[in-house]
Amino acid sequence: MTEQEQRIQVVALAKSMFDRGYATGGAGNLSVKIDDNRLLTTPTGASFGRLEPDNLSVVSMSGEHLAGNRPSKEVAFHLELYRNRPDCNAVVHLHSTYLTALSCLKGLDSENVMRAFTPYYVMRVGQLPLIPYYNPGDKQIAVSVGELAKNNSAFLLANHGPIVSGKDLLDAVDNAEELEETAKLFFILSGQNIAYISDENIDILKRKKP
Numbered sequence: 271m272t273e274q275e276q277r278i279q280v281v282a283l284a285k286s287m288f289d290r291g292y293a294t295g296g297a298g299n300l301s302v303k304i305d306d307n308r309l310l311t312t313p314t315g316a317s318f319g320r321l322e323p324d325n326l327s328v329v330s331m332s333g334e335h336l337a338g339n340r341p342s343k344e345v346a347f348h349l350e351l352y353r354n355r356p357d358c359n360a361v362v363h364l365h366s367t368y369l370t371a372l373s374c375l376k377g378l379d380s381e382n383v384m385r386a387f388t389p390y391y392v393m394r395v396g397q398l399p400l401i402p403y404y405n406p407g408d409k410q411i412a413v414s415v416g417e418l419a420k421n422n423s424a425f426l427l428a429n430h431g432p433i434v435s436g437k438d439l440l441d442a443v444d445n446a447e448e449l450e451e452t453a454k455l456f457f458i459l460s461g462q463n464i465a466y467i468s469d470e471n472i473d474i475l476k477r478k479k480p
């Protein structure tokens with residue numbers, strides 16, 4: 271895919287998420303690797319519904335702003351994911367309704383905030399660790415993501431929202447959507463007697479690709 275095709279894909283997928291309510295206002299950001307040294311990302315405060323291919327930010331893997339509009343401060347945790355996960359080529363960060371609601375609950379299991387009740391969640395995301403609350407822009411968010419990135423491909427920022435990676439941008443968006451739908455089911459099932467997926471089946475599913 272050429273860089274221009276990647277720019278068009280970023281705009282189209284962000285608009286699709288915006289139109290279906292996964293992103294609102296200027297919240298959220300996404301990025302995709304152009305090559306080993308550069309990534310394409312959404313500008314600071316930009317609405318997913320109104321991105322333009324020529325205004326996207328280009329950032330080096332060391333965090334330098336190279337071209338386009340100014341990137342979000344949150345690009346720092348995207349960079350930590352790329353540095354620590356060689357299989358990661360795209361990152362989606364949302365403040366989507368159900369995952370953000372989940373991130374505001376007390377007493378979550380910090381290693382995996384949602385115990386698996388569907389196989390798709392396990393195949394796409396595996397588990398969802400919780401990153402403790404820090405104010406937006408705090409450098410500790412990126413540090414915490416970096417520490418967990420070797421063993422996890424998705425994260426939930428407490429009182430904030432999800433970070434989801436993928437092998438390409440389509441994969442990262444699909445993973446983010448699956449995760450948001452799983453959180454929606456979590457709330458629909460709240461207080462009910464849930465049949466969870468067994469540990470044995472989870473081990474088998476984690477070795478499978480969707």
Ligand SMILES: [Zn+2]
Nearest residue numbers: 298344363431
């Ligand atoms: Zn955010």
